[in-house]
Amino acid sequence: MAWTTPRTWNVGELVTAAFLNTNIRDNTNALLHPIVLSGTTITIANSTAETSLGKVTVPANSMGANGLLDITYAGEYLATRAVGDTVRLRVNWGGTDIMGINPSDTITLTAGNLTHGLTAWVLNVRVINLGITSSQYAVAEFKYDTFGGSGGQTTLNTWLPTTAQISHAKPTIDTTASRDFEVFATLNAASANLTFTRYLLHGLEASP
Secondary structure, three states, X not given: OOOOOOOOOOOOOOOOHHHHHHHHHHHHHHOXXXXXXXXXXXXXXXXXXXXXXXXXXXXXXXXXOOOEEEEEEEEEEEEOOOOOOEEEEEEXXXXXXXXXXXXXXXXXXXXXHOOOEEEEEEEXXXXXXXXXXXXXXXXXXXXXXXXXXXOOOOOOOOOOOEEEEEEXXXXXXXXXXXXXXXXXXXXXXXXXOEEEEEEEEEEEEEOO
């Protein structure tokens, strides 16, 4: 939904449903607003199967020519099995893998980079239309704390040092049709001591 410059009203002018829908309903929908908010827990454990961390459905034409998606996933990663354990994230937009297509360009979190234990992680992805409805720039930032420790993070309200990875892409998804945004995770080994959990999924959309 595109933003329309608000109407300047005149004294005595008749207020119609069409005016109200354009100036109030449509402009309200065009503001930054949540398109998904989920606190459902998704945990991958004892499995090497690729698992969805949640889907965001973007309605047809809602991004307009310059619309923005701002999507955040967050949770915990437990790695007490082996130093070389990894989790791979694959980012899919509109049915096309835009990040994490090959092992060399996947977003990874490796236990070898941490002291074994429980670590917090957050993935934020922004996708913007570049003046037309079928050309985007996408950038992802994956952060995780480096606290680790045998027992992991035990004080949840403590600020922790973090490590970040950044990936970007230039997809060409036609947003005049309804499109799904989805992130998948895969663990390298099946073990009770290797788990990846998503607690939060939050998606915002803005269409100027």
